[in-house]
Amino acid sequence: MGTTTAGEGHGPSAAVVAPLRTPEPRGCHSGRMTTDRPLLGFGLPVSGAWAGRDTVVRVARRAEELGYASLWAYQRTLWPADGRLGPSHRRVLDPVVALALAAGHTERIGLGTATVCAPFTAPALLASTMASLDVVSGGRLTVGVGMGWLPEEHVAAGVPMERRGARFEEYLRCLQVLWTQQPAEFAGEFYTVPRSFLSPVPVQRPHPPVLVGGTAEPALRRAGRLAQGWIASSAHDHGTLRSCVDTVRAGAVDADRDPDALRMLVRVVPELLDDDPGSRRAPFHGTAGQLLADIEALGRQGATEVLLDLNLSHRVGTPEIQADEALRRAERVLEELAPRG
Numbered sequence: 001m002g003t004t005t006a007g008e009g010h011g012p013s014a015a016v017v018a019p020l021r022t023p024e025p026r027g028c029h030s031g032r033m034t035t036d037r038p039l040l041g042f043g044l045p046v047s048g049a050w051a052g053r054d055t056v057v058r059v060a061r062r063a064e065e066l067g068y069a070s071l072w073a074y075q076r077t078l079w080p081a082d083g084r085l086g087p088s089h090r091r092v093l094d095p096v097v098a099l100a101l102a103a104g105h106t107e108r109i110g111l112g113t114a115t116v117c118a119p120f121t122a123p124a125l126l127a128s129t130m131a132s133l134d135v136v137s138g139g140r141l142t143v144g145v146g147m148g149w150l151p152e153e154h155v156a157a158g159v160p161m162e163r164r165g166a167r168f169e170e171y172l173r174c175l176q177v178l179w180t181q182q183p184a185e186f187a188g189e190f191y192t193v194p195r196s197f198l199s200p201v202p203v204q205r206p207h208p209p210v211l212v213g214g215t216a217e218p219a220l221r222r223a224g225r226l227a228q229g230w231i232a233s234s235a236h237d238h239g240t241l242r243s244c245v246d247t248v249r250a251g252a253v254d255a256d257r258d259p260d261a262l263r264m265l266v267r268v269v270p271e272l273l274d275d276d277p278g279s280r281r282a283p284f285h286g287t288a289g290q291l292l293a294d295i296e297a298l299g300r301q302g303a304t305e306v307l308l309d310l311n312l313s314h315r316v317g318t319p320e321i322q323a324d325e326a327l328r329r330a331e332r333v334l335e336e337l338a339p340r341g
Helices: 053-066 095-103 122-136 151-157 166-178 217-226 240-255 290-302 322-334
Strands: 003-005 014-015 039-043 070-073 110-117 141-146 184-187 192-196 210-213 229-232 264-270 305-308
Touching: 053 070, 053 095, 053 322, 070 095, 070 305, 095 110, 110 184, 110 210, 122 141, 151 229, 166 184, 166 192, 166 210, 166 217, 166 240, 210 290, 210 305, 217 229, 217 240, 229 240, 240 264, 240 290, 264 290
Parallel strands: 039 070, 039 305, 070 110, 110 141, 141 210, 210 229, 229 264, 264 305
Antiparallel strands: 003 014, 003 184, 184 192
């Protein structure tokens, strides 16, 4: 575990870094459910042929007009040449660039990464980048981070896959120090920050909310112990969502933190149909009414937010689908599943 030297006025002794603290909620992007339904987020156009300046701006503006709580973008640095990831990961815009563009064309809607692979970037660089994004967005940022899992990306980033959990926990603690202590100083097993100032600091104090991805029990408990919440992947089995939420909450309780303050973001890939597919219908595959019922069902299992992400749909987020067709399909989902009341 890393240690920190407190900034001026906080005493000279080194102290164990506390868990990332929960910032005060700021407007519609605070992550708290305002009704019995989860808050709704929408994935910015970042993957496939529809990913571009005009579509990012158009979707961002319309989502804000419709009352969505947040906009999200994810990171994919490399696409392995064997194609095993599928075409939706082949052409992906940088999430920070896409979110900065969206920030410049919106006023209220929350903005988030879901997720960036933290170990691929030095903590000081990520802390500075995210602080700047929080500043230019007026304090609307949520930082979703993960450990990364793709071997090719780890090799290209010069980061070993061994001991990913220990490295990631230290990374989270280092981020907190950089965001909350002026000057900051960190000395850990994996990361070192000489006594320095980070400027600008985030608008949100003590720092932007941090959500952590992962599905294994240690990752779930880590989200409860060290972050403001958890991100469930699009491949997550919704039948196990309640048990995962309970594990995240248990991690918070073990760390003497309030489990009710945690955010639980679930990414889904909706397939909107004109007609009821019948008894063999899969979750998030059906009519608008059925998809809205699926969203409410996730809320009953503990989801506080649901991210509708068409980037991972083979009918939208692949290079082979024409941009106009992808946008048409995505905008239909955006309109028909928009927040009600």
